[in-house]
Amino acid sequence: MKTVAFIGGGSFGTALSTVLAGKGCRINMYDIDQDHLARMAADMENKDYLPGVKLTGDYHFCKTNEEALKDAEFIVFALPAQHVRSAIKAAVPYIREDAIVTCISKGLEQKTHKRMSEVIGEYFDLDRYVCMSGPSHAEELGIGVPTVVAMSSKKEESAIALAELLSTNKFRVYLNDDMQGMELAASLKNVLAVGSGIANGAGYGDNTLAAMLTIGCAEATALGVVMGARPSTFFGLAGIGDMIVTCTSIHSRNFRCGRLIGQGKKPEDAIKEIGMVSEGMYTAEVVHELAEQTGVEMPIFNAIYDVINGNITVKDAMDDLMLRPIGYERDYL
Ligand SMILES: NC(=O)c1ccc[n+]([C@@H]2O[C@H](COP(=O)([O-])OP(=O)(O)OC[C@H]3O[C@@H](n4cnc5c(N)ncnc54)[C@H](O)[C@@H]3O)[C@@H](O)[C@H]2O)c1
Structure with a gap:
Protein backbone atom coordinates (compact mmCIF):
# COMPACT_ATOMS: atom_id res chain seq x y z
CA MET A 1 0.00 0.00 0.00
CA LYS A 2 1.15 3.53 -0.75
CA THR A 3 2.44 6.04 1.77
CA VAL A 4 0.94 9.52 1.46
CA ALA A 5 2.35 12.52 3.32
CA PHE A 6 0.15 15.47 4.21
CA ILE A 7 1.90 18.78 4.85
CA GLY A 8 -0.83 20.66 6.69
CA GLY A 9 -3.39 18.89 8.85
CA GLY A 10 -6.21 21.42 8.60
CA SER A 11 -9.76 20.91 7.30
CA PHE A 12 -9.04 19.80 3.77
CA GLY A 13 -5.87 17.79 4.43
CA THR A 14 -7.75 15.83 7.08
CA ALA A 15 -10.80 15.29 4.87
CA LEU A 16 -8.73 14.07 1.92
CA SER A 17 -6.67 11.83 4.18
CA THR A 18 -9.85 9.94 5.13
CA VAL A 19 -10.38 8.95 1.48
CA LEU A 20 -6.87 7.48 1.30
CA ALA A 21 -6.90 5.95 4.77
CA GLY A 22 -10.14 4.25 3.74
CA LYS A 23 -8.26 2.67 0.82
CA GLY A 24 -5.57 1.32 3.15
CA CYS A 25 -2.85 3.90 2.52
CA ARG A 26 -0.40 4.81 5.22
CA ILE A 27 -0.98 8.47 6.16
CA ASN A 28 1.96 10.55 7.40
CA MET A 29 0.55 13.81 8.71
CA TYR A 30 2.79 16.80 9.44
CA ASP A 31 1.65 20.22 10.63
CA ILE A 32 3.71 23.19 11.71
CA ASP A 33 1.35 23.52 14.70
CA GLN A 34 2.55 20.52 16.67
CA ASP A 35 0.12 21.13 19.56
CA HIS A 36 -2.76 20.85 17.11
CA LEU A 37 -1.26 17.67 15.66
CA ALA A 38 -0.80 16.19 19.15
CA ARG A 39 -4.49 16.86 19.93
CA MET A 40 -5.43 15.19 16.67
CA ALA A 41 -3.32 12.14 17.50
CA ALA A 42 -4.79 11.88 20.99
CA ASP A 43 -8.42 12.25 19.81
CA MET A 44 -8.06 10.52 16.42
CA GLU A 45 -10.21 13.40 15.27
CA ASN A 46 -9.39 16.91 14.05
CA LYS A 47 -11.50 18.77 16.58
CA ASP A 48 -9.84 22.09 15.68
CA TYR A 49 -10.71 22.13 11.95
CA LEU A 50 -12.96 19.19 11.09
CA PRO A 51 -14.88 18.13 14.18
CA GLY A 52 -17.08 15.06 13.99
CA VAL A 53 -14.96 13.06 11.54
CA LYS A 54 -13.27 10.12 13.28
CA LEU A 55 -9.89 9.11 11.87
CA THR A 56 -9.51 5.39 11.35
CA GLY A 57 -6.70 3.58 9.59
CA ASP A 58 -2.94 3.73 9.40
CA TYR A 59 -2.27 7.28 10.64
CA HIS A 60 1.16 8.53 11.72
CA PHE A 61 1.50 12.02 13.17
CA CYS A 62 4.97 13.31 12.40
CA LYS A 63 7.21 15.72 14.25
CA THR A 64 9.28 16.77 11.24
CA ASN A 65 9.03 17.19 7.49
CA GLU A 66 11.69 14.51 7.11
CA GLU A 67 9.74 11.95 9.11
CA ALA A 68 6.62 12.58 7.04
CA LEU A 69 8.25 12.74 3.63
CA LYS A 70 11.15 10.34 3.42
CA ASP A 71 9.11 7.26 2.44
CA ALA A 72 6.14 9.00 0.84
CA GLU A 73 5.24 8.16 -2.76
CA PHE A 74 2.59 10.91 -2.82
CA ILE A 75 2.65 14.25 -1.04
CA VAL A 76 -0.27 16.60 -0.47
CA PHE A 77 0.39 20.23 0.46
CA ALA A 78 -2.79 21.25 2.27
CA LEU A 79 -2.23 24.67 3.76
CA PRO A 80 -3.15 28.29 3.03
CA ALA A 81 -1.71 29.75 -0.18
CA GLN A 82 0.49 32.31 1.56
CA HIS A 83 2.35 29.49 3.40
CA VAL A 84 3.03 27.27 0.39
CA ARG A 85 6.42 28.82 -0.46
CA SER A 86 7.90 28.29 2.99
CA ALA A 87 6.39 24.79 3.20
CA ILE A 88 7.75 23.53 -0.15
CA LYS A 89 11.14 25.09 0.56
CA ALA A 90 11.35 23.25 3.88
CA ALA A 91 10.08 19.99 2.37
CA VAL A 92 12.11 19.71 -0.84
CA PRO A 93 15.30 18.20 0.68
CA TYR A 94 13.27 15.20 1.95
CA ILE A 95 11.04 14.49 -1.06
CA ARG A 96 11.77 11.19 -2.83
CA GLU A 97 12.98 11.38 -6.43
CA ASP A 98 9.91 9.56 -7.75
CA ALA A 99 7.30 11.18 -5.48
CA ILE A 100 4.25 12.90 -6.92
CA VAL A 101 3.26 16.17 -5.31
CA THR A 102 -0.08 17.94 -5.25
CA CYS A 103 -1.21 21.17 -3.64
CA ILE A 104 -4.83 21.94 -2.91
CA SER A 105 -4.35 25.57 -1.87
CA LYS A 106 -6.63 27.99 -3.69
CA GLY A 107 -5.05 31.38 -3.88
CA LEU A 108 -2.43 33.60 -5.49
CA GLU A 109 0.72 34.62 -3.67
CA GLN A 110 0.58 38.20 -2.44
CA LYS A 111 3.21 40.57 -3.87
CA THR A 112 4.48 38.11 -6.55
CA HIS A 113 0.92 37.37 -7.85
CA LYS A 114 2.13 33.82 -8.53
CA ARG A 115 -0.11 30.78 -8.91
CA MET A 116 0.67 27.78 -6.68
CA SER A 117 2.35 25.81 -9.49
CA GLU A 118 4.56 28.82 -10.22
CA VAL A 119 5.60 28.99 -6.57
CA ILE A 120 6.20 25.23 -6.33
CA GLY A 121 7.94 25.15 -9.72
CA GLU A 122 10.70 27.34 -8.29
CA TYR A 123 11.72 24.43 -6.05
CA PHE A 124 10.32 21.22 -7.57
CA ASP A 125 10.11 19.46 -10.97
CA LEU A 126 6.64 20.27 -12.34
CA ASP A 127 6.53 16.99 -14.33
CA ARG A 128 5.72 15.37 -10.96
CA TYR A 129 3.31 18.07 -9.84
CA VAL A 130 -0.47 17.81 -10.04
CA CYS A 131 -2.93 20.65 -9.49
CA MET A 132 -6.20 19.48 -7.91
CA SER A 133 -9.31 21.62 -7.61
CA GLY A 134 -13.09 21.47 -7.71
CA PRO A 135 -16.21 21.66 -5.57
CA SER A 136 -15.04 19.84 -2.45
CA HIS A 137 -16.00 21.16 0.96
CA ALA A 138 -13.90 19.39 3.58
CA GLU A 139 -16.98 19.03 5.80
CA GLU A 140 -18.73 16.90 3.15
CA LEU A 141 -15.70 15.07 1.76
CA GLY A 142 -14.87 13.98 5.30
CA ILE A 143 -18.23 12.23 5.70
CA GLY A 144 -18.20 10.54 2.31
CA VAL A 145 -20.48 12.81 0.29
CA PRO A 146 -19.79 11.97 -3.40
CA THR A 147 -17.29 14.56 -4.61
CA VAL A 148 -15.81 15.25 -8.06
CA VAL A 149 -12.65 17.26 -8.75
CA ALA A 150 -10.38 18.08 -11.68
CA MET A 151 -6.63 17.44 -11.91
CA SER A 152 -4.00 18.90 -14.18
CA SER A 153 -0.31 18.17 -14.69
CA LYS A 154 2.40 19.03 -17.22
CA LYS A 155 2.84 15.26 -17.48
CA GLU A 156 -0.43 13.39 -17.87
CA GLU A 157 0.98 10.23 -16.19
CA SER A 158 1.41 12.15 -12.93
CA ALA A 159 -2.23 13.30 -12.90
CA ILE A 160 -3.42 9.78 -13.79
CA ALA A 161 -1.32 8.24 -10.99
CA LEU A 162 -2.83 10.60 -8.42
CA ALA A 163 -6.33 10.19 -9.87
CA GLU A 164 -6.03 6.40 -9.59
CA LEU A 165 -4.75 6.66 -6.03
CA LEU A 166 -7.73 8.76 -4.96
CA SER A 167 -10.59 7.31 -7.00
CA THR A 168 -13.40 5.58 -5.12
CA ASN A 169 -17.17 5.35 -5.51
CA LYS A 170 -17.27 8.57 -3.45
CA PHE A 171 -14.40 10.46 -5.07
CA ARG A 172 -14.15 10.95 -8.85
CA VAL A 173 -11.54 12.78 -10.89
CA TYR A 174 -11.61 14.42 -14.33
CA LEU A 175 -8.43 15.50 -16.11
CA ASN A 176 -7.96 19.03 -17.43
CA ASP A 177 -4.93 20.27 -19.38
CA ASP A 178 -5.35 23.94 -18.49
CA MET A 179 -3.56 24.16 -15.13
CA GLN A 180 -3.29 27.92 -15.30
CA GLY A 181 -7.04 28.27 -15.83
CA MET A 182 -7.79 25.87 -12.98
N1 LIG B 1 -11.60 23.68 3.63
C1 LIG B 1 -12.03 23.27 2.44
O1 LIG B 1 -13.16 22.78 2.28
C2 LIG B 1 -11.13 23.36 1.25
C3 LIG B 1 -11.45 22.64 0.10
C4 LIG B 1 -10.60 22.67 -0.99
C5 LIG B 1 -9.46 23.47 -0.94
N2 LIG B 1 -9.20 24.20 0.16
C6 LIG B 1 -7.99 25.05 0.14
O2 LIG B 1 -7.00 24.35 0.86
C7 LIG B 1 -6.11 25.27 1.51
C8 LIG B 1 -6.01 24.87 2.96
O3 LIG B 1 -7.32 24.96 3.48
P1 LIG B 1 -7.75 24.27 4.83
O4 LIG B 1 -9.22 24.54 4.91
O5 LIG B 1 -7.29 22.87 4.93
O6 LIG B 1 -6.93 25.20 5.87
P2 LIG B 1 -6.96 25.19 7.46
O7 LIG B 1 -6.84 26.61 7.89
O8 LIG B 1 -8.09 24.37 7.95
O9 LIG B 1 -5.62 24.40 7.85
C9 LIG B 1 -4.35 24.75 7.41
C10 LIG B 1 -3.33 23.95 8.22
O10 LIG B 1 -2.03 24.20 7.66
C11 LIG B 1 -1.10 24.28 8.75
N3 LIG B 1 0.10 24.98 8.28
C12 LIG B 1 0.26 26.29 8.01
N4 LIG B 1 1.52 26.52 7.57
C13 LIG B 1 2.16 25.32 7.57
C14 LIG B 1 3.47 24.90 7.20
N5 LIG B 1 4.38 25.77 6.76
N6 LIG B 1 3.78 23.58 7.30
C15 LIG B 1 2.87 22.70 7.75
N7 LIG B 1 1.60 23.03 8.11
C16 LIG B 1 1.26 24.33 8.01
C17 LIG B 1 -1.89 25.02 9.83
O11 LIG B 1 -1.28 24.83 11.10
C18 LIG B 1 -3.27 24.35 9.70
O12 LIG B 1 -3.37 23.21 10.51
C19 LIG B 1 -6.72 26.65 1.26
O13 LIG B 1 -6.04 27.28 0.20
C20 LIG B 1 -8.14 26.37 0.85
O14 LIG B 1 -8.66 27.35 -0.04
C21 LIG B 1 -9.98 24.13 1.27
Whole structure:
Protein backbone atom coordinates (compact mmCIF):
# COMPACT_ATOMS: atom_id res chain seq x y z
CA MET A 1 0.00 0.00 0.00
CA LYS A 2 1.15 3.53 -0.75
CA THR A 3 2.44 6.04 1.77
CA VAL A 4 0.94 9.52 1.46
CA ALA A 5 2.35 12.52 3.32
CA PHE A 6 0.15 15.47 4.21
CA ILE A 7 1.90 18.78 4.85
CA GLY A 8 -0.83 20.66 6.69
CA GLY A 9 -3.39 18.89 8.85
CA GLY A 10 -6.21 21.42 8.60
CA SER A 11 -9.76 20.91 7.30
CA PHE A 12 -9.04 19.80 3.77
CA GLY A 13 -5.87 17.79 4.43
CA THR A 14 -7.75 15.83 7.08
CA ALA A 15 -10.80 15.29 4.87
CA LEU A 16 -8.73 14.07 1.92
CA SER A 17 -6.67 11.83 4.18
CA THR A 18 -9.85 9.94 5.13
CA VAL A 19 -10.38 8.95 1.48
CA LEU A 20 -6.87 7.48 1.30
CA ALA A 21 -6.90 5.95 4.77
CA GLY A 22 -10.14 4.25 3.74
CA LYS A 23 -8.26 2.67 0.82
CA GLY A 24 -5.57 1.32 3.15
CA CYS A 25 -2.85 3.90 2.52
CA ARG A 26 -0.40 4.81 5.22
CA ILE A 27 -0.98 8.47 6.16
CA ASN A 28 1.96 10.55 7.40
CA MET A 29 0.55 13.81 8.71
CA TYR A 30 2.79 16.80 9.44
CA ASP A 31 1.65 20.22 10.63
CA ILE A 32 3.71 23.19 11.71
CA ASP A 33 1.35 23.52 14.70
CA GLN A 34 2.55 20.52 16.67
CA ASP A 35 0.12 21.13 19.56
CA HIS A 36 -2.76 20.85 17.11
CA LEU A 37 -1.26 17.67 15.66
CA ALA A 38 -0.80 16.19 19.15
CA ARG A 39 -4.49 16.86 19.93
CA MET A 40 -5.43 15.19 16.67
CA ALA A 41 -3.32 12.14 17.50
CA ALA A 42 -4.79 11.88 20.99
CA ASP A 43 -8.42 12.25 19.81
CA MET A 44 -8.06 10.52 16.42
CA GLU A 45 -10.21 13.40 15.27
CA ASN A 46 -9.39 16.91 14.05
CA LYS A 47 -11.50 18.77 16.58
CA ASP A 48 -9.84 22.09 15.68
CA TYR A 49 -10.71 22.13 11.95
CA LEU A 50 -12.96 19.19 11.09
CA PRO A 51 -14.88 18.13 14.18
CA GLY A 52 -17.08 15.06 13.99
CA VAL A 53 -14.96 13.06 11.54
CA LYS A 54 -13.27 10.12 13.28
CA LEU A 55 -9.89 9.11 11.87
CA THR A 56 -9.51 5.39 11.35
CA GLY A 57 -6.70 3.58 9.59
CA ASP A 58 -2.94 3.73 9.40
CA TYR A 59 -2.27 7.28 10.64
CA HIS A 60 1.16 8.53 11.72
CA PHE A 61 1.50 12.02 13.17
CA CYS A 62 4.97 13.31 12.40
CA LYS A 63 7.21 15.72 14.25
CA THR A 64 9.28 16.77 11.24
CA ASN A 65 9.03 17.19 7.49
CA GLU A 66 11.69 14.51 7.11
CA GLU A 67 9.74 11.95 9.11
CA ALA A 68 6.62 12.58 7.04
CA LEU A 69 8.25 12.74 3.63
CA LYS A 70 11.15 10.34 3.42
CA ASP A 71 9.11 7.26 2.44
CA ALA A 72 6.14 9.00 0.84
CA GLU A 73 5.24 8.16 -2.76
CA PHE A 74 2.59 10.91 -2.82
CA ILE A 75 2.65 14.25 -1.04
CA VAL A 76 -0.27 16.60 -0.47
CA PHE A 77 0.39 20.23 0.46
CA ALA A 78 -2.79 21.25 2.27
CA LEU A 79 -2.23 24.67 3.76
CA PRO A 80 -3.15 28.29 3.03
CA ALA A 81 -1.71 29.75 -0.18
CA GLN A 82 0.49 32.31 1.56
CA HIS A 83 2.35 29.49 3.40
CA VAL A 84 3.03 27.27 0.39
CA ARG A 85 6.42 28.82 -0.46
CA SER A 86 7.90 28.29 2.99
CA ALA A 87 6.39 24.79 3.20
CA ILE A 88 7.75 23.53 -0.15
CA LYS A 89 11.14 25.09 0.56
CA ALA A 90 11.35 23.25 3.88
CA ALA A 91 10.08 19.99 2.37
CA VAL A 92 12.11 19.71 -0.84
CA PRO A 93 15.30 18.20 0.68
CA TYR A 94 13.27 15.20 1.95
CA ILE A 95 11.04 14.49 -1.06
CA ARG A 96 11.77 11.19 -2.83
CA GLU A 97 12.98 11.38 -6.43
CA ASP A 98 9.91 9.56 -7.75
CA ALA A 99 7.30 11.18 -5.48
CA ILE A 100 4.25 12.90 -6.92
CA VAL A 101 3.26 16.17 -5.31
CA THR A 102 -0.08 17.94 -5.25
CA CYS A 103 -1.21 21.17 -3.64
CA ILE A 104 -4.83 21.94 -2.91
CA SER A 105 -4.35 25.57 -1.87
CA LYS A 106 -6.63 27.99 -3.69
CA GLY A 107 -5.05 31.38 -3.88
CA LEU A 108 -2.43 33.60 -5.49
CA GLU A 109 0.72 34.62 -3.67
CA GLN A 110 0.58 38.20 -2.44
CA LYS A 111 3.21 40.57 -3.87
CA THR A 112 4.48 38.11 -6.55
CA HIS A 113 0.92 37.37 -7.85
CA LYS A 114 2.13 33.82 -8.53
CA ARG A 115 -0.11 30.78 -8.91
CA MET A 116 0.67 27.78 -6.68
CA SER A 117 2.35 25.81 -9.49
CA GLU A 118 4.56 28.82 -10.22
CA VAL A 119 5.60 28.99 -6.57
CA ILE A 120 6.20 25.23 -6.33
CA GLY A 121 7.94 25.15 -9.72
CA GLU A 122 10.70 27.34 -8.29
CA TYR A 123 11.72 24.43 -6.05
CA PHE A 124 10.32 21.22 -7.57
CA ASP A 125 10.11 19.46 -10.97
CA LEU A 126 6.64 20.27 -12.34
CA ASP A 127 6.53 16.99 -14.33
CA ARG A 128 5.72 15.37 -10.96
CA TYR A 129 3.31 18.07 -9.84
CA VAL A 130 -0.47 17.81 -10.04
CA CYS A 131 -2.93 20.65 -9.49
CA MET A 132 -6.20 19.48 -7.91
CA SER A 133 -9.31 21.62 -7.61
CA GLY A 134 -13.09 21.47 -7.71
CA PRO A 135 -16.21 21.66 -5.57
CA SER A 136 -15.04 19.84 -2.45
CA HIS A 137 -16.00 21.16 0.96
CA ALA A 138 -13.90 19.39 3.58
CA GLU A 139 -16.98 19.03 5.80
CA GLU A 140 -18.73 16.90 3.15
CA LEU A 141 -15.70 15.07 1.76
CA GLY A 142 -14.87 13.98 5.30
CA ILE A 143 -18.23 12.23 5.70
CA GLY A 144 -18.20 10.54 2.31
CA VAL A 145 -20.48 12.81 0.29
CA PRO A 146 -19.79 11.97 -3.40
CA THR A 147 -17.29 14.56 -4.61
CA VAL A 148 -15.81 15.25 -8.06
CA VAL A 149 -12.65 17.26 -8.75
CA ALA A 150 -10.38 18.08 -11.68
CA MET A 151 -6.63 17.44 -11.91
CA SER A 152 -4.00 18.90 -14.18
CA SER A 153 -0.31 18.17 -14.69
CA LYS A 154 2.40 19.03 -17.22
CA LYS A 155 2.84 15.26 -17.48
CA GLU A 156 -0.43 13.39 -17.87
CA GLU A 157 0.98 10.23 -16.19
CA SER A 158 1.41 12.15 -12.93
CA ALA A 159 -2.23 13.30 -12.90
CA ILE A 160 -3.42 9.78 -13.79
CA ALA A 161 -1.32 8.24 -10.99
CA LEU A 162 -2.83 10.60 -8.42
CA ALA A 163 -6.33 10.19 -9.87
CA GLU A 164 -6.03 6.40 -9.59
CA LEU A 165 -4.75 6.66 -6.03
CA LEU A 166 -7.73 8.76 -4.96
CA SER A 167 -10.59 7.31 -7.00
CA THR A 168 -13.40 5.58 -5.12
CA ASN A 169 -17.17 5.35 -5.51
CA LYS A 170 -17.27 8.57 -3.45
CA PHE A 171 -14.40 10.46 -5.07
CA ARG A 172 -14.15 10.95 -8.85
CA VAL A 173 -11.54 12.78 -10.89
CA TYR A 174 -11.61 14.42 -14.33
CA LEU A 175 -8.43 15.50 -16.11
CA ASN A 176 -7.96 19.03 -17.43
CA ASP A 177 -4.93 20.27 -19.38
CA ASP A 178 -5.35 23.94 -18.49
CA MET A 179 -3.56 24.16 -15.13
CA GLN A 180 -3.29 27.92 -15.30
CA GLY A 181 -7.04 28.27 -15.83
CA MET A 182 -7.79 25.87 -12.98
CA GLU A 183 -5.55 27.76 -10.56
CA LEU A 184 -6.92 31.16 -11.54
CA ALA A 185 -10.55 30.01 -11.43
CA ALA A 186 -10.10 28.46 -7.97
CA SER A 187 -8.46 31.58 -6.59
CA LEU A 188 -10.90 34.05 -8.09
CA LYS A 189 -14.00 32.23 -6.88
CA ASN A 190 -12.85 32.68 -3.29
CA VAL A 191 -13.11 36.45 -3.77
CA LEU A 192 -16.61 36.02 -5.19
CA ALA A 193 -17.48 33.88 -2.19
CA VAL A 194 -16.53 36.75 0.13
CA GLY A 195 -18.66 39.04 -2.06
CA SER A 196 -21.63 36.65 -1.94
CA GLY A 197 -21.34 36.57 1.82
CA ILE A 198 -21.24 40.38 1.96
CA ALA A 199 -24.39 40.59 -0.20
CA ASN A 200 -26.12 37.96 1.93
CA GLY A 201 -25.11 39.62 5.20
CA ALA A 202 -26.29 43.01 3.96
CA GLY A 203 -29.70 41.51 3.23
CA TYR A 204 -29.71 41.38 -0.57
CA GLY A 205 -31.70 38.55 -2.14
CA ASP A 206 -31.34 35.63 -4.55
CA ASN A 207 -31.73 37.85 -7.63
CA THR A 208 -28.74 39.91 -6.56
CA LEU A 209 -26.62 36.88 -5.71
CA ALA A 210 -27.34 35.12 -9.01
CA ALA A 211 -26.47 38.26 -11.00
CA MET A 212 -23.33 38.81 -8.99
CA LEU A 213 -22.10 35.26 -9.59
CA THR A 214 -22.95 35.31 -13.30
CA ILE A 215 -21.25 38.62 -13.96
CA GLY A 216 -18.43 37.83 -11.52
CA CYS A 217 -17.77 34.59 -13.38
CA ALA A 218 -17.60 36.58 -16.64
CA GLU A 219 -15.11 39.00 -15.05
CA ALA A 220 -12.99 36.11 -13.76
CA THR A 221 -13.03 34.49 -17.21
CA ALA A 222 -12.03 37.75 -18.87
CA LEU A 223 -9.01 38.09 -16.58
CA GLY A 224 -8.12 34.41 -17.05
CA VAL A 225 -8.27 34.69 -20.85
CA VAL A 226 -6.00 37.75 -20.87
CA MET A 227 -3.55 35.81 -18.68
CA GLY A 228 -3.54 32.83 -21.08
CA ALA A 229 -6.21 30.50 -19.61
CA ARG A 230 -8.97 28.77 -21.57
CA PRO A 231 -12.50 30.16 -21.09
CA SER A 232 -13.98 26.64 -20.87
CA THR A 233 -12.02 25.96 -17.66
CA PHE A 234 -14.02 28.69 -15.94
CA PHE A 235 -17.19 26.78 -16.81
CA GLY A 236 -15.82 23.45 -15.50
CA LEU A 237 -15.36 21.84 -12.09
CA ALA A 238 -12.56 24.17 -10.97
CA GLY A 239 -14.57 27.17 -12.17
CA ILE A 240 -18.31 27.36 -12.00
CA GLY A 241 -18.50 24.03 -10.10
CA ASP A 242 -16.41 25.35 -7.24
CA MET A 243 -18.09 28.74 -7.45
CA ILE A 244 -21.53 27.21 -6.90
CA VAL A 245 -20.40 25.28 -3.85
CA THR A 246 -18.37 28.10 -2.32
CA CYS A 247 -20.63 31.05 -2.99
CA THR A 248 -23.87 29.52 -1.79
CA SER A 249 -22.84 27.46 1.21
CA ILE A 250 -22.47 28.17 4.87
CA HIS A 251 -19.61 25.62 4.90
CA SER A 252 -17.47 28.19 3.06
CA ARG A 253 -15.40 30.26 5.45
CA ASN A 254 -14.99 32.89 2.68
CA PHE A 255 -18.78 33.19 2.48
CA ARG A 256 -19.09 33.32 6.28
CA CYS A 257 -16.35 35.93 6.56
CA GLY A 258 -18.06 38.08 3.90
CA ARG A 259 -21.42 37.69 5.63
CA LEU A 260 -20.01 39.11 8.86
CA ILE A 261 -18.64 42.09 6.92
CA GLY A 262 -22.03 42.53 5.21
CA GLN A 263 -23.62 42.56 8.68
CA GLY A 264 -21.36 45.47 9.62
CA LYS A 265 -18.32 43.79 11.23
CA LYS A 266 -14.86 45.20 10.50
CA PRO A 267 -12.89 42.85 8.18
CA GLU A 268 -10.21 42.21 10.82
CA ASP A 269 -12.91 41.27 13.36
CA ALA A 270 -14.63 39.02 10.81
CA ILE A 271 -11.34 37.19 10.15
CA LYS A 272 -10.82 36.77 13.91
CA GLU A 273 -14.35 35.45 14.41
CA ILE A 274 -13.98 32.86 11.61
CA GLY A 275 -10.71 31.74 13.25
CA MET A 276 -9.39 30.06 10.09
CA VAL A 277 -7.85 31.46 6.92
CA SER A 278 -10.30 33.00 4.41
CA GLU A 279 -8.25 32.88 1.22
CA GLY A 280 -10.55 35.28 -0.66
CA MET A 281 -9.68 38.15 1.67
CA TYR A 282 -6.05 37.96 0.51
CA THR A 283 -6.73 37.10 -3.12
CA ALA A 284 -9.03 40.14 -3.45
CA GLU A 285 -5.99 42.40 -3.23
CA VAL A 286 -4.00 40.38 -5.79
CA VAL A 287 -6.95 40.41 -8.23
CA HIS A 288 -7.36 44.16 -7.76
CA GLU A 289 -3.70 44.63 -8.72
CA LEU A 290 -3.98 42.22 -11.67
CA ALA A 291 -7.07 44.03 -12.99
CA GLU A 292 -5.15 47.29 -12.90
CA GLN A 293 -2.09 45.77 -14.59
CA THR A 294 -4.02 44.02 -17.36
CA GLY A 295 -6.71 46.68 -17.88
CA VAL A 296 -9.48 44.06 -17.58
CA GLU A 297 -12.71 45.66 -16.43
CA MET A 298 -13.72 43.94 -13.14
CA PRO A 299 -16.31 46.13 -11.39
CA ILE A 300 -17.65 43.36 -9.12
CA PHE A 301 -14.21 42.21 -7.98
CA ASN A 302 -13.16 45.83 -7.45
CA ALA A 303 -16.30 46.54 -5.43
CA ILE A 304 -15.58 43.52 -3.19
CA TYR A 305 -12.01 44.74 -2.72
CA ASP A 306 -13.21 48.25 -1.86
CA VAL A 307 -15.77 47.01 0.68
CA ILE A 308 -13.22 44.70 2.33
CA ASN A 309 -10.80 47.61 2.62
CA GLY A 310 -13.39 50.04 3.98
CA ASN A 311 -13.13 52.33 0.92
CA ILE A 312 -16.89 52.25 0.36
CA THR A 313 -20.03 51.05 2.13
CA VAL A 314 -21.88 47.99 0.84
CA LYS A 315 -24.89 50.13 -0.08
CA ASP A 316 -22.84 52.66 -2.06
CA ALA A 317 -20.94 49.86 -3.80
CA MET A 318 -24.24 48.24 -4.80
CA ASP A 319 -25.68 51.54 -6.05
CA ASP A 320 -22.55 52.16 -8.12
CA LEU A 321 -22.76 48.69 -9.68
CA MET A 322 -26.47 49.02 -10.46
CA LEU A 323 -26.09 52.45 -12.02
CA ARG A 324 -23.21 51.57 -14.36
CA PRO A 325 -23.79 52.53 -18.02
CA ILE A 326 -25.92 50.11 -20.06
CA GLY A 327 -23.83 47.64 -22.04
CA TYR A 328 -23.73 44.16 -23.61
CA GLU A 329 -23.02 40.92 -21.73
CA ARG A 330 -19.53 39.56 -22.44
CA ASP A 331 -19.04 36.91 -25.10
CA TYR A 332 -16.16 34.41 -25.01
CA LEU A 333 -17.15 31.48 -27.14
N1 LIG B 1 -11.60 23.68 3.63
C1 LIG B 1 -12.03 23.27 2.44
O1 LIG B 1 -13.16 22.78 2.28
C2 LIG B 1 -11.13 23.36 1.25
C3 LIG B 1 -11.45 22.64 0.10
C4 LIG B 1 -10.60 22.67 -0.99
C5 LIG B 1 -9.46 23.47 -0.94
N2 LIG B 1 -9.20 24.20 0.16
C6 LIG B 1 -7.99 25.05 0.14
O2 LIG B 1 -7.00 24.35 0.86
C7 LIG B 1 -6.11 25.27 1.51
C8 LIG B 1 -6.01 24.87 2.96
O3 LIG B 1 -7.32 24.96 3.48
P1 LIG B 1 -7.75 24.27 4.83
O4 LIG B 1 -9.22 24.54 4.91
O5 LIG B 1 -7.29 22.87 4.93
O6 LIG B 1 -6.93 25.20 5.87
P2 LIG B 1 -6.96 25.19 7.46
O7 LIG B 1 -6.84 26.61 7.89
O8 LIG B 1 -8.09 24.37 7.95
O9 LIG B 1 -5.62 24.40 7.85
C9 LIG B 1 -4.35 24.75 7.41
C10 LIG B 1 -3.33 23.95 8.22
O10 LIG B 1 -2.03 24.20 7.66
C11 LIG B 1 -1.10 24.28 8.75
N3 LIG B 1 0.10 24.98 8.28
C12 LIG B 1 0.26 26.29 8.01
N4 LIG B 1 1.52 26.52 7.57
C13 LIG B 1 2.16 25.32 7.57
C14 LIG B 1 3.47 24.90 7.20
N5 LIG B 1 4.38 25.77 6.76
N6 LIG B 1 3.78 23.58 7.30
C15 LIG B 1 2.87 22.70 7.75
N7 LIG B 1 1.60 23.03 8.11
C16 LIG B 1 1.26 24.33 8.01
C17 LIG B 1 -1.89 25.02 9.83
O11 LIG B 1 -1.28 24.83 11.10
C18 LIG B 1 -3.27 24.35 9.70
O12 LIG B 1 -3.37 23.21 10.51
C19 LIG B 1 -6.72 26.65 1.26
O13 LIG B 1 -6.04 27.28 0.20
C20 LIG B 1 -8.14 26.37 0.85
O14 LIG B 1 -8.66 27.35 -0.04
C21 LIG B 1 -9.98 24.13 1.27
